[in-house]
Every structure is written in structure tokens, then in C-alpha cells.
Amino acid sequence: MNITQQVDGEQAMLWNGSAGRAWVESQAVLDQMFKPFEDLLAEAVNVRSVLRVLDVGCGTGSTMLTVARLLGAKGRCIGIDISAPMLAAAQAQAEREGAPASFICADAQIHAFEPASFDTIISRFGVMFFDDSVRAFANLRCAAKSGAELRFIAWRSAEENPFMTTAERAAAPLLPNMPTRAPNAPGQFAFADQHRVHRILEESGWADIDIQPIDVACTFPEQELIRYLSQLGPLGRVLHQADEPTRTEVIETVRAAFDPYVDGAEVRFNAACWMVVARAP
Template sequence: MPSTPPTQHDLWNGPAGDAWVQAQSLLDGMFAGFVSVLADPVDPAAHVLDVGCGTGALCLAIASRLGPDGRCGGVDISAPMIDVARERARSAGQSIDFTVADAEQHAFAPASLDRIVSRFGVMFFNDPVQAFANLRRALRSGGSLHAIAWRGPADNPFMTTAERVAAPLLTLPARAEGGPGQFAFADADKVRGILKDAGWKDIQITQLDVECSIPADQLPTYVSLLGPVGQALRAADLAPADRTRILQTVVDAFAPFVQGDNVVFNAACWSIRAV
């Protein structure tokens, strides 16, 4: 019988969460271009929540822009990532409220926030209508949402290169059709319907393209840790030589994205705003 796929809680408190912790600095650099998109401008007195905050990079950026009356918080289902986020905030001398919780279910203080932001954190809800209704109740009247989500796989060849090349070589975890996952918000009309059903107004969904990069010498780390291929490589019972061969085959497939010492790609996303 086929095994039951892991829940989002199990995934992000297990292999996926551990991988993102290990790749924290790589991911921070890769997605640095999204920080200004979500953190600027910010009212210095605003109360802001980052949904799916991960290891805290966006929270740290927002907190540094707030004044003494402002407040920043982050929520994530992954305890390992929140542990890192808390340590980073302590090291930076920032007072940030980090919570390990599922934003779909968590009892946020009603009407306590001015703004909710998210960088790739809203595509993983089991019931997105319930999740966005829950988040809406946490906002004050006139409060705003700004989330970034991936467009479709065809728009993001970098993000699917490893899977395409590794598919004949490894047993990859299947992407759940219509369920939570990286490309769950690829259909803008579907996202607009989710937000409308959850009670949001003035919904604006626009294309956002951001150039991202990582050092070329970090590409093997990226492939071996992240996404379905990283998950499969960690789980597979492979001889060291076979593992090395597969990893090199996948890394070589990223040659079209290599520019000198860097791997450069376009992140094709949706900018999702609502009030």
C-alpha cells in the first residue's frame, strides 16, 4: 500500500524544516530581493505579522524599520525554524514575538494588527479560506495584507529543473494536485476567490518578477537540501558513488542559469494585496 504523505506539521518539523535551517544563509541571500517589496514602506508605529516567517529574515528587516511604538511578530508551523529566528532576533537586539503555530487555526488577538505580510508562506494551508478568514479577524479595520506566492511551474523553470532531471534517477515525493504546496497559488483567479470567500476586499493580484541569485559553488548544497530532490536524496538508500553521480547530474542541469560565479534566475510570483 502507498504510504500516507506527511502532514504539513510533520514535514516542517521534520526534514523540510531541518533543511531550511541548514540552508538559512543561502535562502536569505537568494530571496533578499523580496525584503524591500514587503518591508517598505512600513508605518513606524505599525503592528505587523509575518505569516510563515521561517528563520526570521523578513521580520528582522521589518523590526529594524519600526519605531518604539511599532511591533513585529512572526508565526510559523516549524519549531526548528522559529528557534533559529528567536536566536537571530536576540543576537540583533530586536524584540520580535515569534510563535510556533498554524496560522490557519491559531487564536490571534482580534483586531490587533495593522498589517500582515508573507513571503512564500501562504500556499501551505490545508483550508486556505479558513486560514485567510482567521488572519482577517486579527487585523484592525482598514488593515492590509501583502503576500508573495509563486506563479506556475512553467513560469519558474529554475524551481523545477532539479525535479525534471532527477525524476528518472530517484523516487521523488509527488506534488499533491490541488493541495498545499509551492505552486498551490499558481491560479490567480483561484486565489482571488479564496480571499473573497474569506471576507477580504480590494483584492489586487499582480505579476511580480524578481531576479534572484546564489553563488555557483552553493548549488550542490541547494540541490541536496531543498525541494523534492533534496528530500529524496536524504531518504534514498544509495551508495556514496551513486549519490555523488546523481547530485552532479542534477547540478549540471542548471548550467543555463550560471552567470560567472553566480546562479541567476527569475522568480515569477504573484503580489497579493487585500484589505
């Protein structure tokens, strides 16, 4: 069953607008890029004892569908996200596969989950966008069974992930309206501070909190680089506002800035992240 709930706020507008559409259009390359993280999460799910899995910020559904394949008919995966376009892509893929999965279009911070209903809660880069992270993780704790595991991957700092900010840094001199990233604000690097993440989980009622750095090699085809740099992230959100000469200059400038990451037919970079594990007491 698919539940649709009204979602509001800046993040909902973003992910139901240009950002969500860009992710859907780039789904194949992004799934390839982030597959190592998907594998890390899927490998950690105990398929012998887990029956119900919640994927928070499931996006276009690649991670939860991988877990659904592992669980088979005995399990059930539910994905929640605020982006209707991304969930539509996820649902279409699930239907093609006949996967035991369903989707909720809602904000996990406030959605009324069935209490104590999940054995495992996972997320691949989906939990850094809450307006109130303590409230969100407290809500997820209420949705978790006693002893259930929470496991998610989040980015470390922008300084440790120069690839992820290459486009905006290179384009900034040419685009004065380039949005800036505020420390700890909802977004990609909101969980950069390990101590802040620990405090959020502790205050929201999670126990046995373990936060470990992971560094993962990621790749995608060089032929997809122009699409990646021009459609995604802060640059992707503002580039369409530029006139054609400016747009051409920006793309040329930014593409050159990615040269250090290009190795023949592939783009290669290191992703510096946290693997966070906690347990519902």
C-alpha cells in the same frame, strides 16, 4: 513572549523535520536569494502608522526582522510558523539584535489570535501551505484591524518558474520515489492560479483585492549550488534515501542541469510571482 502550540498534519511533520532543518542550514543563501522579495514587502510597510505587524510563515525570520528594524521601538513584529527549528533560528537572531519581535509556533489557520490586533499582515512565500486556505485567511482577517492591509508574495506556476523544478525534473529518471506535485495542493505552487487566489480571499472576507505579477531577478553564489540542489525541495527530501553510487550520479546529473543558470561565480534565475494585496473591511 513566545507561544508554543501543538501543530499537527503533513506540513507540520515536513517543516519540523528534514525540510525545516534544511532551511535552517541553508538560511544564509536563502536569505540572499530572496532578499529582493523581503525588500519589496518591507518597503510597503507604512512605518508612520503601523504599530503591530504579523508575518505569516515567517520561517527563519529575515523579513520580519527587517520590518522590525524599520519600525523601531514604537512597533512590534510577531512571526508565526509551524516549524520549531526555523523559529528557533529566528528567535536567536532577534535576541542577538535586540529586535522588538516575538514568535508563535502554531498553525495560522487555526491559531487563536487576539481579534483586531494587527495593522499589517505580510508573508514571503509562507501562505501556500494551508490545508484550508479559506479558513486560514478568514482567521487572519479576524486578527486584522479594520482597514488593515494584507500583503503577500506567492509563486506563480511551475511552468513559469523552471529553475524551481530543475532538480526534480533532472533527478526523476534516477529516483523513482521522487514525489510529484499535485495542482492546488498545499505547497510551493498552490497559489499559481490567480483566479483561485482571488476567490480564496474574497470568500474569507477580504476586500480591495489586487493581484499583480512580479518578475524578480534572484542570485546566489555558485559555490552553494550543490548544497541547494541536494538539500532543498522534493529532491532534498528523498536523496538521503539513495545509496552512495546513486546519490553521486544524481548530484552530478542535477548539477549539469543547472548549467544554464550559472554565470561565473553566481547562479542567476528569474522568479515569477504574485504580489497580492487586500484590505480588511
